[in-house]
Amino acid sequence: MKYLNQLEYPSIPYPTDISHPGSPLNSGSVKEAGCGLCCLAMAVDRLTDQSVSLKKLVSLSVKHKANLLPGTDMEILGPVVARQFHLEYSTTESVRTAVRCLKRGGCVIANVGGDREGYTGVFAHEGHFILLIASDGDQICVLDPALRPGRYDEPGRRGKVLLDEPFAWCSLKLLTKETDNRSPGFYLFYRKAPLAAGKVL
Template identity: 40%
Template sequence: MRYYNQTNYPHVPYPTLTDLPELGRSDTTVRDAGCGLCASCMVVENMTGREFPLIDCLELSINVNANHSPGTDLTVLGPYIAERFDLDLVITDDPELLRAHLKKGYMAVACSAGDRPEEDYIGVFSHGGHFIAVVGIEEDGEHITVLDPSLMPDKYQEDGRRDKVIVNGNVLHTTMKVLAEDCRYREIKYYADGDFKKWLEQEEPDANKDRYFLFSPKASESR
């Protein structure tokens, strides 16, 4: 299975936060902010069998201004990826749509919301916002396979994560229940003060509620 880890690319520049010139950074790299790029490449390559090099995804993101956010805005980038690879794209906040999508053999990018200190909840896939690739589901419709672009040794041995994820090389095994809880929308008021919160506050109220990006072959091609 094709796998990209953003931590392998500290040498590849990826400027972000271009929406806010006073906060925009030119020194960020794929290691810092490339989870959305990596997750998108993994979904495309593993689902279609076609190559989508990380640098191609990065250049596309910059060209369409999907790097205007603290990382990658997949509501902007996703449609361009779908167009390039002749895919359909559904963007949703409904985990049941994701479940049905996976059961058809398709793949998706999911956005983890991270820690929720107001609920004493520790983020499973990240302590902050993070994109992951969801690449399979078992026959029971509950157990899923995930590729985490920031996987590091012992990441899933932390309190709050242990027993929720099984690590097998670069592949993670978890459940829809765990994923849905980890991707649940978090109100902006609960975020810690900082660049990310400032960016969220300038966005449309519903702009960040969609958590799942469902890619599939175009209907005419999947028959």
């Protein structure tokens, strides 16, 4: 199983926030803004017999203008990657719908919103993408592309995530809160159903 950590890729340029010339992110890298790219690469690896490099995903993001704002516009790049690797793609605000996708063997990219008044973001202080790969119905298994020592030990985060690197387990309730200031909250990817016998395209 592939796990990618964006912090390990400062040498791969990834210009984002392009709609604001002069932004420091214009000359950024995967380390600063590549959480979505890492999630997509891990999802492709998990759902198909193919792989996609971070450099290729950077190229696709730039080509399709998914890098105009800070980070990656998943509503643009998600469908592009799904088409290229013959995956189904949809979005939802419901963590229960996300769990159903996982139980069908799919992967879900969660769009967590970070800190807000009265709340400390657990998976990030600002916007961040994480990959959901499994659920037992009560807990969800997460691959966090920005995992580092002590990440979930900060005040406001401690005790909310069970870490077994690189896997992080958390409750559905927590993920609902983490994504409730983002829309959509979840991007769903799963294998296309095989054609029934005798059916032709």
